[in-house]
Amino acid sequence: AACGQDASNGNDNDDASSDNDITIGLSVADLTLERWQHDRDIFVDKAEELGAEVLVQSADGEDEKQLSQIQNMLSQGIDVLVIIANNSDALSPVVNQAKEENIPVVAYDRLINNAEIDAYVSFDNERVGEMQAEYLVEQVPAGKYFLLGGAPTDNNAQMFRDGQMNILAPLIENGDIEVVGDQWVEGWSAETAMSIVENALTANENDIDVIVATNDSTAGGAVQALAAQNLAGEVAISGQDADLAAVQRIAEGKQSMTVYKPIQDIAAKNAEVAVQLANGEDTEAEDTVNNGTVDVPFIKLEPIKVSQDNLVDTVIADGFHSFEDVYENVPEDERPEKPE
Amino acid sequence: MTQSSTEKPAEKKLSFKFNAQSYALIIALMMIVLIFGILTGGEFLSSRNLSNLFAQMTVIAVLAIGMTLVIVAGHIDLSVGSLAGLTGGIAAILQVWFGWDTVWVVLAAISAGALLGLWQGWWVAYRAVPAFIVTLGGMLIFRGILIGISNGQTVAPLNEGFKIISNSYLPYSVGYLLALVGVVLLFFSAWRNQHKRQQLGLIIEKPIKIYGTLIVYTILILLLTYMLNRYNGIPVPLLIVIFFGGLFIFISNKTSFGRYIYAIGGNEEAAALSGINIKRNTLSVFVLMGALAGVAGVILTSRLNAASVSAGEMYELDAIAACVIGGTSLMGGRGNIVGAIIGALIMASIDNGMSMMNIETFWQSIVKGLILIVAVWIDISSKKQSSVSS
Amino acid sequence: MTQSSTEKPAEKKLSFKFNAQSYALIIALMMIVLIFGILTGGEFLSSRNLSNLFAQMTVIAVLAIGMTLVIVAGHIDLSVGSLAGLTGGIAAILQVWFGWDTVWVVLAAISAGALLGLWQGWWVAYRAVPAFIVTLGGMLIFRGILIGISNGQTVAPLNEGFKIISNSYLPYSVGYLLALVGVVLLFFSAWRNQHKRQQLGLIIEKPIKIYGTLIVYTILILLLTYMLNRYNGIPVPLLIVIFFGGLFIFISNKTSFGRYIYAIGGNEEAAALSGINIKRNTLSVFVLMGALAGVAGVILTSRLNAASVSAGEMYELDAIAACVIGGTSLMGGRGNIVGAIIGALIMASIDNGMSMMNIETFWQSIVKGLILIVAVWIDISSKKQSSVSS
């Protein structure tokens, strides 16, 4: 009779917190990357504002760790699960488990495949790659391109590359663009990126017009290598995440652009959706996306290209970074007018 | 010829295999469990969490079993994480892309592991390249191959049959049955052993001590089975650990190969002078380690229901740490598999407990590092020092 | 009764410090350099690339210098990557957030490294916890602290004064001057040494051999200076490596501390009975390693002009590999700093050469792993085997 008596209590999962409070489990892929820290902070603020409590765990970029942590959160009796997946394909068992226990699951930023999820709130990763390439092609429609991929072991890095190639492939084919090198950066490490770009510049005798860097930390390393050749600002270079150091470089003209994924929006939206689902309400979404198992309601947010022209209207206007921080290294007289 | 030892009383203290050191380890484990139990208001000790915990320790435990042999033989293997990743990837590719059956896929993964282990073992044993370098190279090579053959993509999902390897539980009744069989076997083998020793005129321990210990084990086994059955039943991965743990305890205690490994690690020159084939035995150790990495790879892929290119990264360090916590000496010659499994359990408990407490990630790192050091320190200071003072 | 050593002819082979083994290493390096030179159509050997190469090897080389001592003393340090990351982060935070001066920042980073090294050394030396565990713990702890204090942000950019530490070159004339001074010092010390030995009535090597070797070195030094000057001049980071390399060669050959480290690693018990304070010397090794990790952290941050939370990840393995390639035995007691620096250069060359060739990333992993194994194998097989056959 005693057998299995704990197994069936997935429904009454309000034992972790007091009565009517909602407990959200937020599983973050990797808090060692700057952007996820912002995501977490904003998400938690917003959720608390909506009256929910948040349990946060970070998987340090390890798939299995994330799976374990989600298991642990489930056994703590959460009401809704929000997952920033480290790997879109590697979480289906635990998500299905959540489903069996009637806990709604939200995929935050990255889709979760082959499992039943209730909502997907994200920017489109491929779109990010496209934006990077679009901007660079606008600046340098023809010339020598160096492709600096992300971590070869990060699934997203593949998707960014797919997006970049959507734009670049035709131009490569017709000969406008010559790819002078294609290297990926272990662990998104700035140091490795720096060495790679140093070597690429040497091998090409500095004859590189564009570096398609996939995120801001690798762009940072690349810019350092360019700076040593006095090429910072001469070579167009992309990025992603709008890290403070990156927008500062953009302000100084050393980096051409970054893709800002308005974290305020995505974090707040996710918190809202999570609370809605926990309360058993419906969420409205215009799109759906098929993840191999179901059509998931997709709340799509537009990423934003950020360059020197729109710094003030984007990251600063959003309060993502302060005006002073962004222009810290730019002489007063060269700064744009400070918005109030 | 001269006087013999039979004059001595037969009540001599026969150091039981499960010696003081293992006790210290178990005490350390109990303390960790207790502390987390209190700090999580009992959540940590819930039947559900125990079930999770065992599933979470599986991969590291399987790797630590093989790593014990490698370290005892006086070597090290830094490639096991990569190798588990690669074999898991091979499994997923064969099933998802080529539609192979689960049984064949599992065999292929394990064979691939054994083969790559053979390759590494050959460099270590027959080319005398330090294992540190061979397996550091292996770590890079295997990860490179994995990225190459998978094009950097995550390969998923696998068949139902594959998924259940790590994601299923024994039916309650089967669980109890197994536990009972285990207990009966324990008692039977203890009885038979005593009987035989008596026949051979060897010293026998006081029955109260032997059967007392056995009764404690019995209670532990039944309690655990009960707890796990209160949730979904005994998790299959735990069974896998028990199976391989048992198999390798048998290999290391009951076969000449096992004893040779300890001899080689304890004093290679003496082993060679005793006519032991150092090279062949060393090679075998790496083959076994490779095969176990294959097993770990299968479990990992099944658990995630996917194979990703980064799977298994850094597991080598966790596996080695589990061995060292379990009392295996990095100098070779000394180590035991039960300890390594307990070590893996300690590591998993630390991760699990802190994540149950929802501590900030950076604090988790710091606390885990501290617990690691302190746990090993407690273990060490419980042993008597043997070197001269300085 | 038997003849003593002075009766022997004065032409005795006094194995020169730079023995056969180091030669094999240099040959391995030359081969790698040559192959990449050919495969890149000479680009690899361009003065600009050589300059890059030295800048790229700096961090690992500095870590490998300290790691040599740690391994010679019979330990290991897995925390150096994290520690370099942390000290680099501390430096950046002090400068960027608190506006400290570069000099103070550098001192603070190095002191922080030494202090954390002291902490680890205390556990190893006075609490007898295996270094593997202490520094694995340290790896987690230091990374955790870094994430905690930086809130996971990349801290940048640093002052001009800080940036130049890794991003500047010596003026040509100063470079040549230094090279000349170096050469003169080499000759002078060789001459003085011979002179002294003569006075003491010791065996002297044939002048042709001594001065021959010196001339080869002179040519190499001048050639390198010329090559580097053809580009921007001698990179400051290379000078830093030369400085710390020289300092630690001096420490390990000329001070009692250095000698004791080798004795402790070679036979701890004999060292203890010879009156050597094992604990204090072990502690010092970790303090020095920590300070060097601080230096490495400063260089790393300066090179990137930024400190990120993941800086230095996995550098410990590269540093250890550099030592092992350089002939340091993981069993302790044997190792040399010149070898470790050459080892770091070999590692950097492999990375650099393949990225110059723009090989696919996963192939780079595979090839790097293979080269690592083969390079060490060549080195090993060039040494004569001395153990019994099996």
Next chain:
Amino acid sequence: MGAYALQMEGITKEFPGMKALDHVTLSVEKGEIHALCGENGAGKSTLMKILSGVYPAGSFDGRIMIEGREVSFRNIKASQEAGIAIIYQELALVPEMTIGENIFLSSDLMREKVLNWNRIYAETKRWLDYIGLDIDPQRKLGDLTVGKQQLIEIVKALTKHAEILILDEPTAALTESEVEVLAAILKDLQAKGVTCIYISHKLGEVMRLADSVTILRDGQTVDTFNVDEITEDTIVTKMVGRPLTDYFPYEEHEIGEEILRVQNYSFYHKSTDEKIADNVSFKLRKGEILGVSGLMGAGRSELFISLFGGYPGKSYGSVTIDGQSANIQKPSDAIKAGLAYVSEDRKRYGLVLGMEITKNATLAALRNVMPKGLIDASLELKSSEEMTNKLNVKTHSLEAKVDQLSGGNQQKVVLSKWLFTNPKVLILDEPTRGIDVGAKSEIYKIINELSQQGVGIVMISSELPEILGMSDRILVMADGTISGELSREEATQESVMKLATTRRDNHDPVIN
């Protein structure tokens, strides 16, 4: 007898840079005990390693015939299968494993599919009984003293029921009574038709046990004799190449004032808190040679290691050196106070084997070669050269690693190391263990010289002739206490043994 059990002909073996054996011939008759004698480094062990397959066929020149049939061994196992068993000079044992495991490591019992531990331990017990050792077969080997380990090594060879048994210095670490046990075993084996090759530096033993003897010098066979045709002196002359008359060159020397006084000294086992030495008091004077005798395990080594600050257990009592009370917590305190301790186990406690001779020689007194606070390499070389010349260390280069030296020469390096500290009191623990007669007499000469210079000398030894021959005064230890003191005149073999076998009251016999 008459038929040859073994013939080795024209054996030549070269190591890089040296010829260890040069056309060596050895013929051993069936069922005899054949001794092999020669100085340290003469090539005895090398010859036996060839016979036992350690150096496989092809790595040397020459022929080996067993019972007239030519054999060639690819490895050690092949020689085992041909009925050869060997007791190695360096203990070939695994300290972390049990006694039973060590004994049967290379036996058939270990080759079974599933090991039968009960059987292995039962067999072990039988063998231990046979040689009169009362130890638990499941005890860790590393817990035993060197002497006991040596006996285990002997058992290990016996279990193989070999037709040819090689014993390479089996008695180096044994006391007289254990040598007796071994002698009885050998006679027993001989009765069973086993052929033995016996290597020893203790010529008395050789004369007593062996039927014939072959002498090696500098890698060449000098001659083979029946023992009844020859005297100990001739063996020595053949070995050394010249006659050596006085083995124990005791010289009258002046004994000065007191240099060391130990009072009511006790100390405890490092982990069990068991008292190892109880209330020991003695004194030593300048220039005096104090012999310390006792049975194996009497606690002699431990006592002096403890006095030297090298034993981790607690200790009580007072030590006065040169009139000053000394508080010795660690070896460096002892060295500063003027003590030096030459350990009985040179490989474990004496030498850093992978280090050069010079560096080993200066290790305990590095300050002496650091005139300006830094190591002066030339001075170091010079000093160690002087020291090793004085002790006649035989080597091709001072910058060679010590592990390349023969045992006797290694011992001299340890001596140089301690002499270099200019000690006031020199403690020698089994200073001539494993050393040939020539080297022994050199070491005795050195001891005499030192005593003439006023150094107080403590000489712990299990060889009674040595104790009796060299000491001015003899302390006998039994069971952790000093059971008596004898002057040079009073001391005889019998009086010493009598004191050595007295037991402390109300105290468990000291185990193993």
